[in-house]
Amino acid sequence: MADNFRITSRKKGNSLYIKLWGDFDEISATELIYTLRDKVNTAEKIYVETDYMNNLYSLGRKAFKGNFDLSPELYDKIIFVGNNARQISPR
Numbered sequence: 439m440a441d442n443f444r445i446t447s448r449k450k451g452n453s454l455y456i457k458l459w460g461d462f463d464e465i466s467a468t469e470l471i472y473t474l475r476d477k478v479n480t481a482e483k484i485y486v487e488t489d490y491m492n493n494l495y496s497l498g499r500k501a502f503k504g505n506f507d508l509s510p511e512l513y514d515k516i517i518f519v520g521n522n523a524r525q526i527s528p529r
Contacts, residue, residue, distance in 0.1 A: 442492070445473050454481035461493040462526065467502035478512050488522035503528045 442460035449455075454477055458470065477484065506528040508516075518527040
């Protein structure tokens with residue numbers, strides 16, 4: 439995982455907000471996948487905030503999109519927002 443990458447989360451009502459910080463490489467992508475799998479059933483909607491990400495390495499984006507394998511009903515609960523949302527969202 440990139441030395442400066444971290445994931446924080448906070449719950450507000452029925453929504454969970456996950457904030458990504460730092461550089462996004464292959465190991466960071468795997469960490470995000472594990473986090474989403476672990477938390478997908480804890481909220482009605484999960485917002486992944488991408489504004490605080492620095493470098494989104496192509497291998498990290500490919501690893502995330504290639505391994506993001508939630509069922510369609512769970513997938514629809516996750517919404518990517520922020521400046522880097524289009525670069526990281528598997529849709």
